[in-house]
Amino acid sequence: MSQNLTLSREDIVRLCERVEGAQTRASAIPKLTDEYPAMTIADGYAVQNELRRRYLAQGHRQVGWKAGLTSKAKMKQMGVDVPSIGFLTDRMARPENAAISTADLVHPRVECEVAFVMKRELRGPGCTAADVLAATDYVLPAVEIIDSRFAGFKFDLPSVIADNGSSARFVGGGRARYVEELDLRTLGVVLEKNGEIVAMGASAAVLGHPAEAIAMLVNILAELGETLPAGSFVMSGGITEAIAVKPGDSVVARFQELGSVSMRFV
Numbered sequence: 001m002s003q004n005l006t007l008s009r010e011d012i013v014r015l016c017e018r019v020e021g022a023q024t025r026a027s028a029i030p031k032l033t034d035e036y037p038a039m040t041i042a043d044g045y046a047v048q049n050e051l052r053r054r055y056l057a058q059g060h061r062q063v064g065w066k067a068g069l070t071s072k073a074k075m076k077q078m079g080v081d082v083p084s085i086g087f088l089t090d091r092m093a094r095p096e097n098a099a100i101s102t103a104d105l106v107h108p109r110v111e112c113e114v115a116f117v118m119k120r121e122l123r124g125p126g127c128t129a130a131d132v133l134a135a136t137d138y139v140l141p142a143v144e145i146i147d148s149r150f151a152g153f154k155f156d157l158p159s160v161i162a163d164n165g166s167s168a169r170f171v172g173g174g175r176a177r178y179v180e181e182l183d184l185r186t187l188g189v190v191l192e193k194n195g196e197i198v199a200m201g202a203s204a205a206v207l208g209h210p211a212e213a214i215a216m217l218v219n220i221l222a223e224l225g226e227t228l229p230a231g232s233f234v235m236s237g238g239i240t241e242a243i244a245v246k247p248g249d250s251v252v253a254r255f256q257e258l259g260s261v262s263m264r265f266v
């Protein structure tokens with residue numbers, strides 16, 4: 001990464017165990033920079049990478065990646081100024097119309113995203129939105145359930161990257177479409193909770209075009225020595241701010257051209 005590592009291998013493992021414990025026990029922890037104020041973005045990715053290594057060693061299967069903090073609304077909401085990436089596994093996926101348990105989450109929030117499924121591997125640096133569109137099999141509507149493990153949803157970029165970009169669950173659904181059939185900048189999205197509209201936006205909120213977020217993700221992966229494999233499911237980032245949910249809530253995300261994605265929380 002362009003920034004240097006400041007954490008020792010021992011610190012990385014210690015912080016990874018702390019984040020893993022918070023994720024698996026759904027218990028909030030203070031942001032990591034309280035103890036390590038010099039932590040850099042590279043340190044955050046080193047902890048995230050260790051977390052990914054541990055989950056894969058436990059039998060979780062990686063299905064893709066997510067771009068986060070890719071809209072001005074999200075950056076403003078969370079007080080950060082650079083996007084981030086995180087990994088997605090099979091254990092985080094939930095089917096459309098699922099009843100999603102909140103007992104194993106700290107303070108879940110939902111956000112509407114366009115998800116990309118790749119037909120060809122992509123490799124940075126220098127990946128562009130045009131490269132992404134050419135390598136995309138299809139897009140589909142998705143909802144990400146984020147759940148910062150940091151107390152009060154209060155964090156900075158190195159901490160949130162270590163916590164895998166707050167990623168917790170995701171639901172894909174609606175109608176899959178080929179990118180040639182759509183203008184991916186102008187898709188309108190309405191998020192309803194318990195029948196009321198709670199957020200709305202247009203897909204251009206994501207870095208001007210959601211494919212730009214995937215290109216950014218591929219270029220960050222290159223800095224981490226990784227590529228984006230064919231077959232990956234990739235979330236391009238929240239189009240609106242994230243909305244808090246609790247047991248009893250039902251959520252419908254309605255996407256222009258892509259149909260809707262529903263779930264309820266128990």
Ligand code: 0L1
Nearest residue numbers: 068069078146148165166
């Ligand atoms: O997907 C996202 O944009 C979330 C990134 C992490 C920030 C948060 O927890 O809101």
Ligand code: MG
Nearest residue numbers: 068144237238
């Ligand atoms: Mg997101």
